[in-house]
Amino acid sequence: MGKATREAYGEALRELGRENKNIVVLDADLSKSTKTNVFAKDFPERFFNAGIAEQNLMGTAAGLAAAGKIPFVSTFAMFACGRAYEQVRNSISYPKLNVKIAATHAGLTVGEDGATHQAIEDVALMRAIPNMTVIVPADALETRYAVAWAAQYHGPVYLRLGRMAVPDVFGDGYEFKHGKAVELANGADVTLIANGVMVAPARRAADELIAAGFSARVLNMHTVKPVDKEAVIRAAQDTGAIVTCEEHSIIGGLGSAVAEVLVENHPVPMERVGVLDVFGESGTPDALLAKYNLTVADIVRAAKRVISRKE
Amino acid sequence: MPEHLSEQKLSELVSRAKSVRKNIIKMITEAKSGHPGGSLSAADILVTLYFAEMKVDPHRPADAERDRFVLCKGHAAPVLYATLAEKGFFGHDELSTLRKIDSRLQGHPSMKDTPGVDMSTGSLGQGLSAANGMALAARLDGKNYRVYALLGDGELEEGQVWEAAMFAAHYKLDNLTAFVDFNGLQIDGPVSEIMSPLPIPEKWRAFGWHVIEIDGHDYQQIYGAIQAAKTVKGKPTMVVAKTVKGRGVACMENVCDWHGKAPTAEECSNMLEELG
Incomplete structure (x- = not known):
């Protein structure tokens, strides 16, 4: 068994943080679960916990992007796409701001927390918004590539990540091509x-x-x-x-x-x-x-x- | 920086505000829809910001060092467009395209379309969060620009405003100055009757902001509040500006129905005459 995609996300963020000083990371009191705490540990000055307030989380990210930063924003998929749907639509996607929404705990495999925390419609919601790119990585390696791609692309991206460990699908030599199956x-x-x-x-x-x-x-x-x-x-x-x-x-x-x-x-x-x-x-x-x-x-x-x- | 406006500056603001108010009436009449009441109540604040304070260059609207302004109450777009045109971001003739097909002047501000618009807004409650992000970015980048935001009093009913209020105080965003356009009216009636956000100053103080209360139509007081806010360290500042909805046009003043209604051609010409 490989890692959960959220684990790979945290590690990818840390690598990106070293390379690009414009990367900033925001979370809404779930950094231990979304793994943004890995970035926060190394770059505390570029990590912002917005508390349990996802609407302001997304809006703040929009403002950071409007001023030239590259925000990665994380919370559970339910809250990123559900609670803050309209902020993602109007404050981020409409002005095509450079915000990366990396939502974890997507789908049923959240597990024991049950239906309130299992986002099963997040892709549908994000896909319907103009200007939005939607990526659903299969394993740790693909997640690392997707995060790196998102960082260099200018515009809003939704990355759908999971809680549970998944088998490694890809090995050495895998090349991630955006938009290519x-x-x-x-x-x-x-x-x-x-x-x-x-x-x-x-x-x-x-x-x-x-x-x-x-x-x-x-x-x-x-x-x-x-x-x-x-x-x-x-x-x-x-x-x-x-x-x-x-x-x-x-x-x-x-x-x-x-x-x-x-x-x-x-x-x-x-x-x-x-x-x-x-x-x-x-x-x-x-x-x-x-x-x-x-x-x-x-x-x-x-x-x-x-x-x-x-x- | 003087704490008071010179007589010369004061008379410039008076004349700019008159021009902005007339253009608000003209453009909404031409568009046959729009929000005159809340545009007129905010006019003196925008004119003071853009003509006595903000570092902006109409020839370089994307300058990274510029001061930012977020019109959280985006439905007051006409006052922003009229002010930006007055400042030279685009020609006054373009104002007549408001709300029409292919126009750069959308019904609510769109940063991708209009030079000088720093944030797309319109859905109430979202603007202050964006202003937070800009203020945070200034700090991260070691830049000296300031971020200004203008909220409606009815807008304070949105929960996100208070999320943003917490955030700005928690992160000590002292490069952020926000205003509440406290005209007391929302679409369905007085704010105190629909869903009272009162008392406003006490709420912001409790959320950790520095609060200044002023008459939002007194240029010296507006300017004084802007200067005072710049000296506050470790806290964002909220300027609670008491205003009159429809200010400057007698038949519109304090009348709820003028929140989102366009004047007829005849009403328009009377209003322009009254404004001088």
């Missing part, structure tokens, strides 16, 4: 398009499909906005069936982004593995993933279903 396996019968914590299960699902006599392409769609249209269309053309896999509501996230590309360009049968428009609950991350249909077996079933729907 990463092919993890090739196959002819179906394409599994995943991001975040669902990338590792999608890969294992592809292995299991081989045993059942099917071959699957696996794409890691780390950037949900702008989504890699070419990769989606190519997958539809080459494999004729798509399954999306995300730890997010099936409404508005990766599944929707892929569906939008498909229906307008190359319609093929599609299934969405995701949270089925319901709230989560307390439980261990694994128990939640099992109960809410986010397992390898769920992906395999969806793949078989979608293959059977092909002409």
Whole structure:
């Protein structure tokens, strides 16, 4: 098992802080959980705790960016996108200010804290805002690349990070290309398009499909906005069936982004593995993933279903 | 820096404010919508800031060293646009494009569109937080610029304002001076009846701010408060400026209905005549 993406985020911030004096970090009383405390320890003069006040957190970041700083702002995804939605929209994205919103504890895998803290609609909310870029890294290495990319890009970015440890998907030689899907396996019968914590299960699902006599392409769609249209269309053309896999509501996230590309360009049968428009609950991350249909077996079933729907 | 405005400066401000008020009436009439009442109540504060205090260069609106101004009550955009035009950021003729398609003068201030606008605002409660960020950036960068913000009294009903109030005091942002345009009225009626933010000075004091109470239409008092705020160390300053909504146009003064209504062409010409 590798690290949680939030752990990698804290370390990446510390590295960035050394390289670029314009990087400042803000948090809302969750720095031990979001791992911004790693940056705070080395650069206390560039770390600002805003207390439990997420609206002002986002607005202050906007002001810092307006005056030339590069703020990374962290809190839980629920509060970054929910509580402070309109500040993100009007104070940050509308003026296209250079603020990086790195939200942790996204999705059901927050676990025991339950539904109030499990953001399953954050990608949908952020994706709908003009000027916003949305990235959902799959592992520690990809997180480090995404953070570095966000720092050098001028404009608002939403980085969706998780609480629980995830397996390392990528190794040496991995290159992060903004807006470009990463092919993890090739196959002819179906394409599994995943991001975040669902990338590792999608890969294992592809292995299991081989045993059942099917071959699957696996794409890691780390950037949900702008989504890699070419990769989606190519997958539809080459494999004729798509399954999306995300730890997010099936409404508005990766599944929707892929569906939008498909229906307008190359319609093929599609299934969405995701949270089925319901709230989560307390439980261990694994128990939640099992109960809410986010397992390898769920992906395999969806793949078989979608293959059977092909002409 | 003198604590008082010279007679010459004072008469300049009087004449600038008259021009700004007339342009507010003209542009809102032309646009057929907009917010005259709260624009007129804030006019003397903006004119004093831009013509007696703030270090801004209309030819270099993005100068990193400039003083900043955040119009938290963004619906008073006409007073900001009229003041910026008066200062030379763009021509007076552009004011007639307010709220029209393809205009740089959006219904609420947009920093990406309009030279001289330092922050996009309009959704109440958000501006002071941005001002906090700018003041913090000045400190981080070792720059001497000051940040000014203007809030509405009704705006104080927004929770975010008090989050920002805590933050500014906690981080001792003494390069930040904010004003409350205390005209006592919001859209639905008197602030004291709709959702009272009173007493205003006591609240800001309790939140750790230095508070100065003035008549927001007295240029000497406005200027004096700005100078006094610059000497305060370790605290942000809130200037609670008692104002009259619609100030300068008799039929608009203290009348709620003029919060967000455009004058007719006939009303406009009467108002311009009255303003002189």
